[in-house]
Amino acid sequence: MVQNAKFSNRFDELLLLAVDETMKYVMGERNTTIIYRYLESKYCNKEEIPQKLEFFSSALRDLIGNNRGQMLGAASILEQTIAEAFARKIGRSFEAPRPINFPEYIKELKQKYIQKQSVKDS
Numbered sequence: 001m002v003q004n005a006k007f008s009n010r011f012d013e014l015l016l017l018a019v020d021e022t023m024k025y026v027m028g029e030r031n032t033t034i035i036y037r038y039l040e041s042k043y044c045n046k047e048e049i050p051q052k053l054e055f056f057s058s059a060l061r062d063l064i065g066n067n068r069g070q071m072l073g074a075a076s077i078l079e080q081t082i083a084e085a086f087a088r089k090i091g092r093s094f095e096a097p098r099p100i101n102f103p104e105y106i107k108e109l110k111q112k113y114i115q116k117q118s119v120k121d122s
Contacts, residue, residue, distance in 0.1 A: 007114045014089045016046065018089050027078075039056065043056070076100075
């Protein structure tokens, strides 16, 4: 159980790194800061993103849109880009139908990551 918590913490760290790097690359430093502030005021702080994926996804849709007169699905594209970068960080190829359900895809990756790490340590 303690081992799974260790793997879960490492997974969360890598996810936050992928989120931060991707958002800064795509949106720029200033816009990323604005998104984090908005997220904090409405949903959760940055460190809680791995536990609150639905809130994070919802915040992105509120801010940058999802095919409703806003930037043509920009939230979906950003989520997919984050997911692709994250999959690479944990040594997996990106395999998902498009558009992805970001929270569900990340949860699936977490299960596979923990299982793989547990087997490695056995």
